[in-house]
Amino acid sequence: MTGRDGQGRIGFTCQSFYSVSTAPSLISFSIMKTSTTYPRIRRTGRFAVNVLSSHQQGISNQFARKGTDKWADIRWHQTLASNPVLEDTLMWLDCQIWAEHDAGDHVIVLGRVTEMNPATRHVHDPLLYFQGRYRHLGPDGTPWGPSPRSEDENPAGLPGSNNLCSTRRQRTKSGWTRLFYIGPGERRTVLRWSPAVGVAFCAAWAGQLDAWAASLAGPASLTHK
Incomplete structure (x- = not known):
C-alpha cells in the first residue's frame, strides 16, 4: 500500500487484500491498529494498492521493514490523485477510503477504486x-x-x-x-x-x-x- 501526505511518500507491505464489490468498485485490506503508517494514509483519505510481481520479493521485504528508507532505489510514478505507484508491478489501483470497520486488533479498510492500470500491464506472475x-x-x-x-x-x-x-x-x-x-x-x-x-x-x-x-x-x- 502506498500514499503521500505533507511529510512525503508512505508505504507498507500488506498481507490481507481482496476484492469486495463491483458496483461500486470496492476493495479491502486489513491493518494492525498499532501501525504508525496507516494513520498518515487515513488523514489523506486516499491510497494506492500495488500488487507485486514474482520478481519483486525484495520490494516486499523493503516495505515491510521499520526504521528504514522504504523508497530507496524504488522506481515509481504518480497517479491522477497524486499517489505514488510502483513500477513493474502486476497491477495497481488508486482508491479513496470508503469506510473502516473495527476487527479486534486490526482495522478493516474499504477503498473505492478511482483509477487503475491499463489491462495490458498484466504481463507478470504474482508474488x-x-x-x-x-x-x-x-x-x-x-x-x-x-x-x-x-x-x-x-x-x-x-x-x-x-x-x-x-x-x-x-x-x-x-x-x-x-x-x-x-x-x-x-x-x-x-x-x-x-x-x-x-x-x-x-x-x-x-x-x-x-x-x-x-x-x-x-x-x-x-x-x-
Missing part, C-alpha cells in the same frame, strides 16, 4: 506468500509450487509455520492427481489428494502439520520419502 515463505506459480499455473529458498526468506517476521509445504500435480495411469508435500528434509510427508486432505492442507499453516498429517495417515495414503 505469492504462504507458510512463512515466498512462493511462485508452477509450470502448470499451480499456486504454492516449490520455490527456491533464500537467505532472506522472512526478514519482516511475517507469520507462518516453519514447516515446508507445497503442492503439485502428477500424472498417473488414471489421469492427473495432486500431491501434497509437508515437512522439511528428506523425510517429508507426501499425501495424495482427498477432500479431507485438501481442507486440512488449507488450514495447515496454523502450525499443526504433524497432528493432521498423522490423523489422515490411513485414508490419505500417507508415505514417506
